[in-house]
Amino acid sequence: MPSGTTSSDLFENLRLELRRGCLALAVLSQLRSERYGYTLRKALAEAGMEIDESTLYPLLRRLESQGLLSSEWREEDKRNKRFYRLSPEGKAILKQLVAEWQRINASLEGIL
Amino acid sequence: MDLLDRYLEAVKFWLPKAQRRDIIAELNEDLRSQIEEKESQLGRKLEGKEVEAILKRCGSPLAVATRYLPQQYLIGPTLFPLYRFVMVVVLAGCIVPRVLIWLGFLLASPAHSGYLHMENLWSTIIFFGFFTTLAFAIFERSGVNVAGVVDFNPQKLPPIRHPNRISRSSSLIEIAAMLIFAGWFISLFWPRPTLHLYGVQVTVTPVWTMLFAGIMTVTLVNLAVACVNLAHPFWTRRRLTIHLFSDAAGGLLFYLFLRSQVVLALAIPGVEPAKAAVLTRFINSWFATLVPYTVAVLLAIVAVDVYRIVRLGRSSLTPVVGMQAGGMKCV
Numbered sequence: 036m037p038s039g040t041t042s043s044d045l046f047e048n049l050r051l052e053l054r055r056g057c058l059a060l061a062v063l064s065q066l067r068s069e070r071y072g073y074t075l076r077k078a079l080a081e082a083g084m085e086i087d088e089s090t091l092y093p094l095l096r097r098l099e100s101q102g103l104l105s106s107e108w109r110e111e112d113k114r115n116k117r118f119y120r121l122s123p124e125g126k127a128i129l130k131q132l133v134a135e136w137q138r139i140n141a142s143l144e145g146i147l
Numbered sequence: 148m149d150l151l152d153r154y155l156e157a158v159k160f161w162l163p164k165a166q167r168r169d170i171i172a173e174l175n176e177d178l179r180s181q182i183e184e185k186e187s188q189l190g191r192k193l194e195g196k197e198v199e200a201i202l203k204r205c206g207s208p209l210a211v212a213t214r215y216l217p218q219q220y221l222i223g224p225t226l227f228p229l230y231r232f233v234m235v236v237v238l239a240g241c242i243v244p245r246v247l248i249w250l251g252f253l254l255a256s257p258a259h260s261g262y263l264h265m266e267n268l269w270s271t272i273i274f275f276g277f278f279t280t281l282a283f284a285i286f287e288r289s290g291v292n293v294a295g296v297v298d299f300n301p302q303k304l305p306p307i308r309h310p311n312r313i314s315r316s317s318s319l320i321e322i323a324a325m326l327i328f329a330g331w332f333i334s335l336f337w338p339r340p341t342l343h344l345y346g347v348q349v350t351v352t353p354v355w356t357m358l359f360a361g362i363m364t365v366t367l368v369n370l371a372v373a374c375v376n377l378a379h380p381f382w383t384r385r386r387l388t389i390h391l392f393s394d395a396a397g398g399l400l401f402y403l404f405l406r407s408q409v410v411l412a413l414a415i416p417g418v419e420p421a422k423a424a425v426l427t428r429f430i431n432s433w434f435a436t437l438v439p440y441t442v443a444v445l446l447a448i449v450a451v452d453v454y455r456i457v458r459l460g461r462s463s464l465t466p467v468v469g470m471q472a473g474g475m476k477c478v
Contacts, residue, residue, distance in 0.1 A: 072173060073180040088177045089206050092170070093214040108172075117173050 058086060060136060062094060063121065063129045066104060071116040095119055103128055150195060151178055154202050161212030170215055178205065222283045229293060230283045237279050241271045244443070251443030255402075311382040311459055318377040325370040332362065348414035354407045361400045368393045382459055391452040398445030405434040405441055 061084045065075055072092060079086050098104045103125035108117050121129060155178075159171050181201055186193055193201075205211060222230050245268055286293050335344060338356040342349045372386055372393070408431040413423045 071176075073177045076177070087205065088174065089211040089214050092173055092177070096166075096170075096215065114176060114179070115172060116176055117169075 058084075058090070058094060059098065060129075060132050062086075062091070062098065063103065063125060063132065066119050066121050066125070067129075069118050069120040071111075071118050073116075075119070098125070150198050150202065151175075151182070154178075154205075154208065157208035158212050161209055162215060166215065174211070178202070220287075221280070222287050226283055226287055226293065230279070233283070234276065234279055237275050238272060241275055242268065243447075245271075247443035247446050248440060250446055251439035251441070255439045255442045309381070310462055313376045313380045313382060315377060315380060318373050318380065321373040322370065322377065325366055325373060329363070329366050329370070332359075332366070346416060349410060350412040350414075351409050352407065352411055354403075355409055358400055358404050358407075358409070361396065365393050365397045365400065369397075382455065384456060384459055387452065387456045387459060391449065391456065394448045394452055395445070398441065398448060402438065402441050402445065405438050408434075 061079060061082075062075070065078050065082075070078065072088070072095065075095075076086060076088065076091055079091075095104065095106075099106055099119070103122060104119050105122045106117050106119045108115055110116075155171050155175055158174065159167050162170055178201065182193055182198060185197065185201070285291075292298050336342060336355075336359055338359045340350060342351060368389065372389055375386060376382075410427050410430050413427050413430075414420075415423055415426075418426075
């Protein structure tokens with residue numbers, strides 16, 4: 036173990052690394068139906084996948100710039116909110132990612 | 148909401164202009180929704196400390212803004228190990244000779260040790276450090292195939308070389324060089340009161356006999372070591388120790404040669420004796436000025452020899468990849 040790194044630090048780093056790849060999949064899956072950032076965060080948190088705002092919004096922008104999401108600003112409850120949903124390309128990619136996730140999960144089940 | 152506005156303003160400062168409005172509007176909406184939800188749970192307005200806690204959890208303005216920015220670096224992770232290696236070599240090249248020369252002056256001529264301005268060292272380090280970094284930043288952006296990083300070819304990998312192996316060619320070159328040197332040195336510098344060097348008569352002090360014997364002894368020892376190296380091409384502790392002592396003795400003899408004002412007089416055809424005497428004094432004083440530099444070189448040579456002995460001790464404990472056990476014959 037590198038000096039100055041405790042086992043809890045090490046676990047935290049590995050946990051974050053493991054989680055990072057799953058976040059995009061979780062976000063894409065939640066955007067099959069249209070949501071804005073705050074409700075998306077709440078939906079993910081209720082499903083056990085907490086994500087803070089400074090991680091979610093940059094991720095949403097990246098996914099949108101990659102063409103996987105589309106967004107629009109709309110007024111709701113007298114406030115401007117940005118609503119996101121999957122683009123047609125996002126739907127196709129999500130399908131492939133879900134299949135890949137299931138394959139990895141099945142492999143890990145066997146290994147673990 | 149003053150605190151929230153100040154927070155958003157601070158985040159905005161670090162964001163790229165084109166995206167500022169959009170990002171801040173979205174972040175503002177999220178943070179206000181969090182505050183409102185908390186207020187509806189508590190049934191009252193949030194206090195300053197409670198808003199502060201929400202903002203603290205969100206992160207510092209710079210950290211939040213950084214997550215929206217593309218990853219930027221001067222030298223990327225692929226080139227960085229090479230950059231670090233080159234930087235260490237460059238900085239060692241700047242520092243080590245300077246320190247050795249300073250040590251040489253300190254040991255040989257303490258009165259003149261202030262002669263070297265160590266403050267110049269900082270400007271040298273900054274100069275070379277800056278241009279090394281600049282070169283690597285250019286490589287990073289231009290995609291130049293530095294050290295095969297971009298277009299890697301396994302066939303071009305260097306062969307495995309045992310660190311203590313002595314190549315036969317270097318032993319042969321050393322033997323030839325020693326023999327040529329010994330022949331040349333004996334024919335020209337055999338001890339006698341007056342040496343005849345290419346038409347110039349050089350009268351030397353009696354100390355030359357001792358210096359000659361010492362230089363010849365060191366040459367013969369080195370010749371013997373080179374012959375053994377040719378037959379058994381791996382360094383051993385014994386041979387490295389002999390090498391260390393012969394190098395140290397050679398350096399010491401050269402040091403004594405420079406300090407002993409060995410040239411008594413010169414007789415040059417067509418040159419008046421008075422001018423020859425001036426030239427003699429000049430040669431002796433010039434030899435004396437070389438003393439600190441000789442000490443510096445001697446220290447460097449001894450340091451390299453000691454390092455080789457230490458490395459030999461280490462390598463005997465660590466197996467070398469591709470080298471079979473028992474593949475080394477040592478004497």
